[in-house]
Amino acid sequence: MQDSVDHILRQWRDARPDLDCSAMGVVGRLGRVSSIWRKQIDTAFDQHELSGIEFDILATLRRSQVPLTPTELYQTLMLSSGAMSTRIEKLVQRGFIERIASEDDRRSCKVMLTEPGQQKLDAALQDHLDNMEVMLEALNKDERLQLANLLKKVLLHSR
């Protein structure tokens, strides 16, 4: 069975038989899966009127179980402080989070999930989990574990 990457690899073999393009078989496929999954994930978030980053902010707060500062959030989610401020403000306006002024340091604040924010996240999270199960349908339990372990190996090496 041939996929789109096999087709590309064949074209390269014809056009540049001198090159070893085997790495593309891995990197190219991972990029394509990521792109397809990204769209599918965003479609699920769309139904809750959340962007991927808005979901990530709410989810980070939810699983931490404690309020976090904007600085902690932008460092965790690898965004600039300015981009995080804008995102936070939009979520505040929609009533999903609140800023709580710090008592020790009057420059700082903590960002906390509101009750509607938690409900919004929990609903989106459930759909997200269901969605991921569909995305993984092609693989059985053992293959999922294999894939996770190979990716973990790459991650631990990259860091």
Added chain:
Amino acid sequence: MQDSVDHILRQWRDARPDLDCSAMGVVGRLGRVSSIWRKQIDTAFDQHELSGIEFDILATLRRSQVPLTPTELYQTLMLSSGAMSTRIEKLVQRGFIERIASEDDRRSCKVMLTEPGQQKLDAALQDHLDNMEVMLEALNKDERLQLANLLKKVLLHSR
């Protein structure tokens, strides 16, 4: 050995012990690897003053070995016609591609690599291949094949 996704999974287990978040172990890791690799790939392209899409356009023309129409290019690379026109014009201005008017259909044209364009692509491609070898360092031959095959299984199921 624990990676960042293990940490997130542990947080979810504490905050929402009722949920099965195991799919995140696969999908989350794939997203992270993709994001890390994407940056590393773009860094290599940057050194040749090419964006990822500009590289893709030149590479598509190179491995096809024949001129392609803008329509074929935007369908292959999944961009809008407008976005493709803009990209093509920039590459024409830099002398990497040329538009050849069609003789049969005067609305249409073919996009062809110039000699400098081919040299630019070949240089960027060599660096890209070297770069991918580094990205895959963590995995041996057999593991790379396993990873490619698992991803291919996902791809064939998604299509």
Added chain:
DNA sequence: TATTGTTATACTCTATAACTATA
């Protein structure tokens, strides 16, 4: 002086749709 968080600015990239020329 340094740091926290916000705001203003400018930039990149895109899709959409209007548009021209041709089929």
Added chain:
DNA sequence: TATAGTTATAGAGTATAACAATA
């Protein structure tokens, strides 16, 4: 009428840096 390709417009998202308040 439909199609190929271009152009104009507007929108989303970002990083950067200027900024105000506080440490």
